[in-house]
Amino acid sequence: MREHAFSVTLPEQWGEGIVSIPAGETLDLDVRLESVHEGILVSGTVDSEYVGVCGRCLTDITAPVEVEFQELFAYPGEEETDFEVQDDHVDLETLVRDAIVLSLPFQPVCQPDCLGLDPNTGEKLTESTGAESEAPIDPRWSALRQITDQDGTAESRAAEKEES
Numbered sequence: 001m002r003e004h005a006f007s008v009t010l011p012e013q014w015g016e017g018i019v020s021i022p023a024g025e026t027l028d029l030d031v032r033l034e035s036v037h038e039g040i041l042v043s044g045t046v047d048s049e050y051v052g053v054c055g056r057c058l059t060d061i062t063a064p065v066e067v068e069f070q071e072l073f074a075y076p077g078e079e080e081t082d083f084e085v086q087d088d089h090v091d092l093e094t095l096v097r098d099a100i101v102l103s104l105p106f107q108p109v110c111q112p113d114c115l116g117l118d119p120n121t122g123e124k125l126t127e128s129t130g131a132e133s134e135a136p137i138d139p140r141w142s143a144l145r146q147i148t149d150q151d152g153t154a155e156s157r158a159a160e161k162e163e164s
């Protein structure tokens with residue numbers, strides 16, 4: 001069993017969402033390599049920082065991310081596997097990238113109770129302004145409003161047809 005701690009600088013951006021790990025960011029890795037019958041069991045943690053914008057108010061955000069990963073790298077054999085020991089080496093890039101990218105928040109927020117933007121003015125809401133503003137329509141119901149709107153259009157179209 002061997003343990004390694006090392007840092008790498010990302011040559012390219014990881015992640016395509018509204019937050020990502022930018023090129024040039026440092027990844028700090030703690031990796032444990034264990035020899036097992038079928039190959040090498042790799043486990044460890046990676047620490048870094050993601051940057052992007054709050055999904056509600058578009059404020060720039062930077063936040064730490066720490067992810068654990070584990071994968072068996074099999075010795076080359078008859079069966080094809082996703083992860084293989086090649087020339088006595090294990091290539092951790094895909095493993096670590098997938099672990100990090102999948103852990104990035106889909107809807108990041110600058111703070112858990114971020115009130116987002118005022119739908120009328122576009123200004124960022126604060127505690128005081130947020131209380132006075134009308135609550136935006138729950139996104140889960142906004143689809144229903146579209147249906148109502150479409151019905152309205154359909155009805156008026158039908159009415160126009162009857163008239164002509």
Ligand SMILES: [Zn+2]
Nearest residue numbers: 054057110114
């Ligand atoms: Zn926010």
